Amino acid sequence: MMDYCKDMREMIGDSPLIIVRPSAAILNNKGEIILTRNVGGTWTIPGGFYS
Numbered sequence: 001m002m003d004y005c006k007d008m009r010e011m012i013g014d015s016p017l018i019i020v021r022p023s024a025a026i027l028n029n030k031g032e033i034i035l036t037r038n039v040g041g042t043w044t045i046p047g048g049f050y051s
Contacts, residue, residue, distance in 0.1 A: 023047030 008017055023045045026034040035043040 021047050 005017065005019070024047060025045055028034060034046065036046050037043055
C-alpha cells in the first residue's frame, strides 16, 4: 500500500489523496469503545490496511 501512496503522490502532487480503510467500532459489555493507539500516540477505532 505504501508504494501505491507514493506512486499516487507522484501523479497528483499535493492534492488530497483519499484512501478507504476498513474500521469497526467494538463495544465491550460495559458499552465502552475499544480503541488502538497509533505509532504517533493518538487513539483511533481499530482498522487499517496492509502495507
